[in-house]
Amino acid sequence: MTAEPTTTARGAAARQHTLRERNLRLVARAVFDAPEPLSRADVAAATGLARATVSTLVDRLVAGGLVAELPPVAAQRAGRPAVPLQPAARTVVGLGLEVNVDYLGVTVLDLAGQVVEQRVEPGSFHDSDPDVVLPRLGALARKVLDDAEGAGMRVAGARLALPGLVDARTGLLQVAPNLGWSSIDPVPPLGLRTRDGEPLPVEVANEAKLAAAAELAGDVPPSFLYVSADVGIGAGIVVDRRLFLGERGWNGEIGHVVVDPAGPRCSCGNHGCLEQYAGKEVLLRESGLAADAPVEALVSALRAGDASAVAAVERGARALGQALAAFVNLVDVETVVLGGAYTALYDWLGGVVADTVQTTALAAPFSPVAVRRAAAGPHAATVGGAREVLREVLANPAAWV
Amino acid sequence: MTAEPTTTARGAAARQHTLRERNLRLVARAVFDAPEPLSRADVAAATGLARATVSTLVDRLVAGGLVAELPPVAAQRAGRPAVPLQPAARTVVGLGLEVNVDYLGVTVLDLAGQVVEQRVEPGSFHDSDPDVVLPRLGALARKVLDDAEGAGMRVAGARLALPGLVDARTGLLQVAPNLGWSSIDPVPPLGLRTRDGEPLPVEVANEAKLAAAAELAGDVPPSFLYVSADVGIGAGIVVDRRLFLGERGWNGEIGHVVVDPAGPRCSCGNHGCLEQYAGKEVLLRESGLAADAPVEALVSALRAGDASAVAAVERGARALGQALAAFVNLVDVETVVLGGAYTALYDWLGGVVADTVQTTALAAPFSPVAVRRAAAGPHAATVGGAREVLREVLANPAAWV
DNA sequence: GGTAATAGTTCAGCCATCCAACAAATGGCC
DNA sequence: GGCCATTTGTTGGATGGCTGAACTATTACC
Known part of the structure; x- marks a missing residue:
């Protein structure tokens, strides 16, 4: 009893x-x-x-x-x-999985912080079928799992990163607009089991939040905001070196903070959302590039001094700075980390963002807000996801000894 | 060693x-x-x-x-x-202190949640001298302390609520615009000591945050945002029944979230801050009342159906709803509690705020955001402050047995 | 080679918990 | 009224994990 x-x-x-x-x-x-x-x-x-x-x-x-x-x-x-x-290296490992608009990714990370294996499968998953895509990701994961378990490593669990609203309490994906997915439980279609045949514990989280966790591997302050532009604009809040997810797991939705109520209409139904100024597709389009062009194209245009590109990025940076000032006013952190597409654009964005935050945030006069570039590389969400799994191992080592 | x-x-x-x-x-x-x-x-x-x-x-x-x-x-x-x-009633008590623009307040609360004593001294502390006001509050507190200690109660500590930015790490008041105070340590001027002559532990916090803590006495969900209009607009974030203060203690500064960059200029230097739409003084002025009139005057005007008052409150409510939607997007809670002047205005504000949040917040379609009226009475910050002191007693009872 | 210093191990003692048995106090039933 | 079942609260031995002091192991220095 x-x-x-x-x-x-x-x-x-x-x-x-x-x-x-x-x-x-x-x-x-x-x-x-x-x-x-x-x-x-x-x-x-x-x-x-x-x-x-x-x-x-x-x-x-x-x-x-x-x-x-x-x-x-x-x-x-x-x-x-x-x-x-x-x-210890290569003994206990965490698995990070990701479905994003243009790739599937899997990363195996060990306790020493080393990437044991990483696989990325490019593709186009705009308006895709989860029952096709998720088993495909599961198969990719199966391969690296077999490698790891074959080499004697124990897999502590997995985290699946998705570009959408994930309910942290239930693990259900509410909606991922760019994948065209809604209201699904993404774990069963993965079909992941350990070698013993037991189902592998897989938790689901928003992609930006796990990317924020990846930043913890580097030299960052204990609390910061991580903001990244991929297809949408996402954010993760880190407080005292831990992800803060909010009641349901979908805080940090900065992309749909209204920057100007008189601004352009957004897909969410409102007007003047940040995404309409600083979203990746908007930045590309305003720069005269195709909306699905790679960020590198925009970087080239900026390098070449293309006037429309410079203007678009500056306009986006100002809007981003304004939204971040609200974010900083409401959540109170001293550091903002810019990731995703913003990492590549940092040289053109960073200064304007920092200036705008500095002049707009209420408490900035008393202690300035630092704006910096993300340190984690590409597919940060898979690394961050694996990292979160290992964080749980460390939070309860007794279960592993 | x-x-x-x-x-x-x-x-x-x-x-x-x-x-x-x-x-x-x-x-x-x-x-x-x-x-x-x-x-x-x-x-x-x-x-x-x-x-x-x-x-x-x-x-x-x-x-x-x-x-x-x-x-x-x-x-x-x-x-x-x-x-x-x-x-236990009347054995160990917490002391809540407050300096606000128009009163000084002291509340003694016991572990049973009962107010043992409460004193309020009206006054006008706009642009006042902290070295005059704080000793006066200290003397007021001295009286109720003597009463409590005389009756055999042990005073666990005190919390001082101030309408301004308080650095939670140092306990220093950075700035309280409406009091005209800046960069002071408000604790020593209080001159508070226990009966044994030891200095009474006094911690300082923002007034809205302690008022938010007071809501925890009632039937509230574990996580919520508390927003109140007094002179400025302040907020407190409660996560899992605990105050979340942010890195430095000044999160929730919703009053200076920009609602419309083309809006009127704010004292903080920016344009279109929420305070310029939903601040108490603005609401009064736009309703054709004196800026320092009591909220009751505005309530009377609303009851009488005064068109300018109704329009002003509705405009304020829409702006508040928009800022709250950003707040909810960024922090992710399901409940918003309206306090301070908004409590009295709730019947005219609440519906519009709720509607605006509902249509503007990104995740609202998946789980609606509840907007409700604050339950704690007047001088909630002193009650909440005392409550926070007692929460610490409960967090470490071993020190008290 | 002897001494001082540091790392890691062994072991009796302590302390807060647990379990099981017990004492205390009540309601129900004949 | 008396007995039994039931529940509360207490007592005492057993258990397990941490501690401190003594011990062994291994090095540098003279």
């Missing part, structure tokens, strides 16, 4: 083994967050735990394949040399 | 006494959140702890004055009658 939780929830009764779980997490975090490999003694000093405790905990993490011991290297000081500890 | 934390921080080493702290908190929450008084056995069932453990924990909470035992009442079923447990 007693509820025996496999993983200790936030507000659950604390028992002896809860201490274990907490301290395992604490030790794992210490090892993973350290810039340099730590010894057991270092971990003890960093966490405040006794050396004896740290030893048993580290031993478990090593046995469970979460942490690896490096060969002891003689330090330049007296005493027994320390055994450096590192995140 | 070992760091001996008085209160166990989030990421600190977990020891035996950490279990105690956690379970004490768990038991206290169970007692405080229950709609009906629980028995020890009920608490055990609710928390999953053993009855023996719950007994010792409850005994401590009772001894510490956080929980009170009611006389056992014979239930209508067989068995030994249970001892009902309740939040």
Whole structure:
């Protein structure tokens, strides 16, 4: 009759083994967050735990394949040399999946932060059939899964990134306008199972939010807004190094913030949405390019000093700055990261965006808002998704040792 | 050399006494959140702890004055009658302080949620001197503190609500335009000490945010936006029954979200800020009333069907709805609570705000946004401030037993 | 080669929880 | 009225995880 939780929830009764779980997490975090490999003694000093405790905990993490011991290297000081500890490579991995308008992507990431395998299948999924596309992505994932499991790695789970509104509570995709999908559960069609035949836990999230998570791999402040233009304009809010999703999982919908009520009509039914100024297709069209041209074409035009391109990007940047100022006023962060198509356009956009935010955001006089370029490469959402899976492993190492 | 934390921080080493702290908190929450008084056995069932453990924990909470035992009442079923447990009244109290443009306020709240004492001193503090006003508030607080301590209550701490930007990290007031204050530390001038002569811990926060916390006393969903018009327009974001303050403590600055870049110039330097449409003074002025008239005057005009008043409120409501739609798009909540001056105007505002949000917010088709009237009474910020103090007591009952 | 220093391990002690048995207090039934 | 079933709350031994101190292992320095 007693509820025996496999993983200790936030507000659950604390028992002896809860201490274990907490301290395992604490030790794992210490090892993973350290810039340099730590010894057991270092971990003890960093966490405040006794050396004896740290030893048993580290031993478990090593046995469970979460942490690896490096060969002891003689330090330049007296005493027994320390055994450096590192995140284990290629033992436990996370899977990041993505369906976007022009590609399917899969990334396998290990605890050391290394991409073990990445596959991308270009295509055109505008107004596509989910029951065709998702099994195709599933098959692609199957291949890399087989590789990973064949090499002895354990797959902790998967995250599927989609360009649309995903209900974080149910995992259902409400609508993905550019894919032409609505009201579906995208997980079953993937057909993903582990080697043992058990269904692989797959969670679904918005593409921009997972791309925001990918930024956490680099040197970013603990809280920031990530804004990217792909087909639509999406955003992710990171607070204290964690994704903040909002009640239902679809916060950060900056693309449909009204910039000017007298502006052009948007597909959403309103007038003057940001997307009508700073969306990728609008920027391309206003620059005299085809709406489905690659961003590189626009970059070339800007490099060449094409007047209409420069004007379009500047107009978009001003609108983006205005919407971001509202965002910063409402959510209060000090840093904005520009990703997706904005990464390539950063040299032409960044300054104007920063200036506009600075003059428009209310609190900017007291502490300026930093605007910067995204660091994560292409297909950031798959990397971020895999990263989120591994974050959960680290949040509960006890389940893995 | 070992760091001996008085209160166990989030990421600190977990020891035996950490279990105690956690379970004490768990038991206290169970007692405080229950709609009906629980028995020890009920608490055990609710928390999953053993009855023996719950007994010792409850005994401590009772001894510490956080929980009170009611006389056992014979239930209508067989068995030994249970001892009902309740939040203790008038033992530990929180102090809420407020400086606003037209009054100083102090509220003493106990753990049972009852207002033990409330004092309000009307005045005009437009462009006032903090070194005069704050000591005056301090003296007012001194009186109610003496009363409370004289009656044997322990004061857990205080929260000071101010209508301005407060840096949550430093506790400094950056600027309060309507008071004419800027760059001050408002705590020392209060001169508040406990009976033992120790300085009373006072934290500072924005007025709207503490008013939002006051709503938590009523029947509200776990996450909501609270928006109130006083002199400016302020907002508080509540996520999962906790105030979300943003990185620096000044999120929710909806008053200076740009509604129409072609709109009237705002004191902040931009054009078409929400405050220029839905601010209290603007609503009064557009209705042909004096800018410093009481809201009741506007209500009377609306009751009388005054055309300019109706038009002004409707225009304000539309602008508010548009800004709230952006807010909802960016933060993602299902409920918006209208407080401050909007409470009185709700009958004329509410419908238009709800309609506008509904047609403008992107995700509204998938789950409608509820707009409702605030439940907390006047001087909600002082009540909410005191409530926040007591929330911290409950978050760490071990420090009080 | 001896000493000081540091890393990691072993082991008795402590402490909060648990389980099971018990005492306390009631309703129902004959 | 007396007995039993039922529920509450308490008592005491067992369990498990952390600690601190003593111990071993391995190095630098003189």
